[in-house]
Amino acid sequence: MPLEAYEKNFPLNRFIDQIEKFYLNCQNFLTIPCLKDIILAKNETLKNIGCAVYRGYTYLAPQNDIGKRINFCNYLNLWLDEQKSIYVTNNSNNNNEQWKLIDELWNCLKQNYDKSRHCDRKEGTNSPEIRKRID
Numbered sequence: 001m002p003l004e005a006y007e008k009n010f011p012l013n014r015f016i017d018q019i020e021k022f023y024l025n026c027q028n029f030l031t032i033p034c035l036k037d038i039i040l041a042k043n044e045t046l047k048n049i050g051c052a053v054y055r056g057y058t059y060l061a062p063q064n065d066i067g068k069r070i071n072f073c074n075y076l077n078l079w080l081d082e083q084k085s086i087y088v089t090n091n092s093n094n095n096n097e098q099w100k101l102i103d104e105l106w107n108c109l110k111q112n113y114d115k116s117r118h119c120d121r122k123e124g125t126n127s128p129e130i131r132k133r134i135d
Contacts (some may be wrong), residue, residue, distance in 0.1 A: 029055065046102070061112075082120075
């Protein structure tokens, strides 16, 4: 098997792929109750981020392998930190207020899973450092 194919099938890379396919995520999750307020905000970027968070969280929480679940949770946190840095820093105060909808989504998702399956939100603030941690 070529290295590229092996890397593509690596569990964390498959997880990353699930998160980053916004156009697939949103079409599948528009009727999810936890996403209702984000959809009503009528902000395409926020909707894409929300759908990606939903997909990532619902993919990682049922994982039986604790190591995978922790790795996926860490990546989702890092990815979301990067998205927040881009979304809030490059936009108006209104977008900072709208970002609270993403925080509410995370809390809603946590309520849907047993405590042993939770992925806690750990926010970072340094965008270049976040990108380094992701890579």
